[in-house]
Amino acid sequence: MTGLVKAELRKFFSTRLWWIMLLVVLAWTGLGLSLSIALAGMEGQPARDTVEFQQMAWIYGGGTSSFTMILGIVMMTSEYRHRTFNSTFLVTPVRGRVIVAKLVTGLLVGLLFGAAVMTLTAAAVIPATLTAGGEFSPFANEIPRMTAGVVAAITLYVLLGIGLGALIRNQVGAIMTGIVWTFLLETIVVSVPGLQEFGKWTPGGVTTALYDTGADFGFGAAEVLPMGTAVALLTGYALLFSLIASFTTVRRDLV
């Protein structure tokens, strides 16, 4: 399995995908952080020396999980798109092992992306707080929990993407499904009153639970699951997709 993971890592780092996606993720985070720093203290926005500012800005990178889901989708579907599964499965005919290696690789890649996003976040938020005369402690104000939550969201969405890509195989189809789901279906579930109770169990609702601190930004504190449950559920979704795919789509003939 070590060899297979090494092979998957090499696949990942030998095309342009990884650094383009890393730039996108960092640009998104950087843009959001710049805006929240620039607008801090203005009407309705917490000032830079407050704990609320720190908590709001610290989880901003969690929003990049949609991109890391696409990353996961592409990691899987590009094998179908470029027909590289031919040589992959010639080397490793037991296809389930390849899927497992991809998930392990997705985990490592996700942790790397999460670390990059949190490094950028820290590099922006800490100076912004300190220069405004605020206090920053890395172990207070739920900072460790939020850090873990954002990294977990980014990482688990890579796995979710891998599972989705394995199920759908067609790259455009899988990406469209991912986008419609995260931006449309999740929004509907969250906004329709009758569905809100159900909403905390969907991948989007679970993600909120990962880094929600119970802080109220004016909409009322969200009703969310405990973090441990959230991690387990999101991992479960990713593994479930991959498992279903392993017994269906991945087994299909490569003609």
Added chain:
Amino acid sequence: MTTAIEITDLRKSFGGVPAVDGVSLTVQAGTITGYLGPNGAGKTTTLRCLLGLVAPDSGTCLVNGRRYADLPKPITEVGAVLEATGFHPSRSARDHLAIMCAAAGLPRARVDEALGEVGLAHAANKRVGGFSLGMRQRLALAGALLGRPKILILDEPANGLDPAGIEWLRGFLRHWAHELGAAVLVSSHVLAEVEQTVDNAIIIAGGRLVRHGSIADLTRGEQQIRIRALGDFRPVLEGAGARVTEGPDGVLRVKGMSIDEVGRLALNSRVVLTEISEERYDLHRVFLDLTDARTEGAHS
């Protein structure tokens, strides 16, 4: 000789349409077997079933006595060249092979060795997206050689190669089979590409084997006489017991009669011949005849 590849009564349909319909064949170590047939004959499906990429409906495909998926380290036993499109365009040739090496647990040194063996060392760090079809075929071949296998399975490896490349491939396959003792199964829809290279030929059309034998056996066919005549000579020939086929260009091909007999018959029946020659009934003819008959049979 040991049997390296053994396919028994293989059947595979796609959407109810049979692609391979009861194919059985064996390939011995140290020999090159040509797997020949027109496009769509079922060659690729057979090879993909053999390599575990396509699941057969019935029948068995064994390499070294086992199913491909049951081989502990398949690419050290079997090297395969499939279509020349299975590459990520923005990945370098070296990375493509290094990925295969890592997954198979082979030493990294094999990457550059294999690139050298196929004459691609100069392009090792170039992205495959910029490769010509011929270079992709060579890269696919390098992938097949990574594990130094004793069985090579190649699907249309000459596609996209220039004449010099085809000549190189021939020498290469002979070296692997006749000097290194590998079993080589190579498919082609262009007989001329493999005719001088293969020891045995298997001809498939419409999913079924139509001929299986050594090149010597397959070319030991009947002589035929090619003639062009002014006037209607065909009934005369047939009346004398010959079998005659007529081409669209008016050329008659006569079997069952010597060239002298045909000439004498023309003289006696006062028919003017504008052309008469003995035609070597070579493998090419066998190939066309067999596959044509098959295709026509399948259509009617």
